[in-house]
Amino acid sequence: MSNIDSKIKKKAASSSASAPAIPQKVYNFCNKKRMILAIVICVAVALLAGILIRGVNLAIEFKGGTMLTYSYDGELNTNDVSSTVQSVVNSPVSIRTGESLDGSGHQITISFTSDEGLNADRQFELTNVLNEKFPDNNMVLFDSNDVSPASGREFLLKCLLAVVLAAILIIIYIAIRFRNIGGWLAGLCSIFALLHDLMAALAASIICGFEFNANIVAVILTILGYSINNTIVIYDRIRENKSLYPNSTLNELINMGCSQSLTRSIRTSITTIGTMIIVSIVVLISGYTSLLSFSIPLIFGLISGTYSSLFVAPVTWSWMVGRKEAKASKK
Numbered sequence: 008m009s010n011i012d013s014k015i016k017k018k019a020a021s022s023s024a025s026a027p028a029i030p031q032k033v034y035n036f037c038n039k040k041r042m043i044l045a046i047v048i049c050v051a052v053a054l055l056a057g058i059l060i061r062g063v064n065l066a067i068e069f070k071g072g073t074m075l076t077y078s079y080d081g082e083l084n085t086n087d088v089s090s091t092v093q094s095v096v097n098s099p100v101s102i103r104t105g106e107s108l109d110g111s112g113h114q115i116t117i118s119f120t121s122d123e124g125l126n127a128d129r130q131f132e133l134t135n136v137l138n139e140k141f142p143d144n145n146m147v148l149f150d151s152n153d154v155s156p157a158s159g160r161e162f163l164l165k166c167l168l169a170v171v172l173a174a175i176l177i178i179i180y181i182a183i184r185f186r187n188i189g190g191w192l193a194g195l196c197s198i199f200a201l202l203h204d205l206m207a208a209l210a211a212s213i214i215c216g217f218e219f220n221a222n223i224v225a226v227i228l229t230i231l232g233y234s235i236n237n238t239i240v241i242y243d244r245i246r247e248n249k250s251l252y253p254n255s256t257l258n259e260l261i262n263m264g265c266s267q268s269l270t271r272s273i274r275t276s277i278t279t280i281g282t283m284i285i286v287s288i289v290v291l292i293s294g295y296t297s298l299l300s301f302s303i304p305l306i307f308g309l310i311s312g313t314y315s316s317l318f319v320a321p322v323t324w325s326w327m328v329g330r331k332e333a334k335a336s337k338k
Contacts, residue, residue: 105297
C-alpha cells in the first residue's frame with residue numbers, strides 16, 4: 008500500500024463511523040502536474056499548428072455568401088462541378104453532396120463567398136451552365152440562401168458572447184456552491200479545463216479540414232455541458248469528503264475524490280464516446296458526411312472532457328491553492 012493510501016486511511020479511521028468506504032486504491036493525481044502541463048501544451052500546439060497550416064475555414068453562415076442546393080440524377084464529379092461554378096461566380100467554391108431527406112434522390116450543396124448574393128437572373132444563368140455541362144444529371148435548383156457578411160459576423164459574435172457569458176455564470180455558480188472549499192479558484196480552474204476541451208475539439212476539426220459551421224457551435228455547447236457536469240460531480244465528491252474527513256489536506260481530498268469518481272467517469276465516457284464512434288461509422292457508410300463535422304470533434308472533446316475533469320481542473324486547483332498558501336506563509 009502506498010504512503011498516500013496509508014495516510015488517508017489513518018485519517019478516515021479517526022473520522023465519523025458513517026463515512027463512506029475509502030477506495031482500495033487512492034491514486035496520487037496531484038503528483039502529475041508536469042504531465043498535465045505537457046498534455047495541455049501539446050493540445051495548444053496542435054491547435055496553433057492546424058490554424059497556421061490549414062487555416063480556419065469559416066462557413067457561409069459566419070462570413071456571408073450564397074448556398075445553392077440542387078437535386079440531380081446519376082453520378083457527379085464534384086471537382087468538375089466546383090470548377091464550373093467557380094468560372095461563373097469568380098469565387099472559391101465549397102461542394103457538399105448527400106441524399107434528400109425523403110430519400111428520393113441525390114442533392115449537392117454549392118456554397119461560395121458573395122458580398123451581394125446571387126439574384127434570380129444569376130441563379131438561372133448558373134443553373135443553365137450546369138445543365139449544359141452535365142446534361143445527363145438533370146440538375147434542378149432545390150433551395151437557395153444568401154447570407155450577408157454583416158449578418159454572418161453578427162451571428163459569430165453572438166455565438167462567442169454566449170460562450171463567454173456561459174463561462175462567467177459557471178464561475179459564479181461554482182464559487183457559490185463550493186465556497187467552503189475555495190470556490191473562486193475552483194471555478195477558474197474549471198474554465199481552464201473547459202478551454203482545454205474546446206482546444207482539443209477545435210484542433211480535431213481544423214486538422215480534419217471541417218468548416219467552422221453550426222455543427223461546431225453545437226459541439227462547443229455540448230462539450231461545455233458535458234465537461235462541466237463531470238467536473239462538478241468531482242468537486243461535489245471533494246466537498247463531501249471535506250465534511251467527512253476534516254483533517255485531510257486539499258491534495259488528499261482531491262486524490263480521494265478523483266479516485267472515487269474514476270470508474271464512473273470512464274464507464275460513462277466509454278458509453279458516450281462509443282455511441283459517437285458508431286454514429287461516425289454509420290454516417291461514413293450512408294454518405295451523410297456533413298455530420299462528421301459534428302461527430303469527430305465531439306469524440307475528441309468528450310475524451311478531453313473526461314481527462315480534464317479528473318486531472319486538469321482539480322490538479323490545477325491544487326496547484327493554485329498551493330501557490331496561494333506559499334505566498335501567504337512568506338508574508
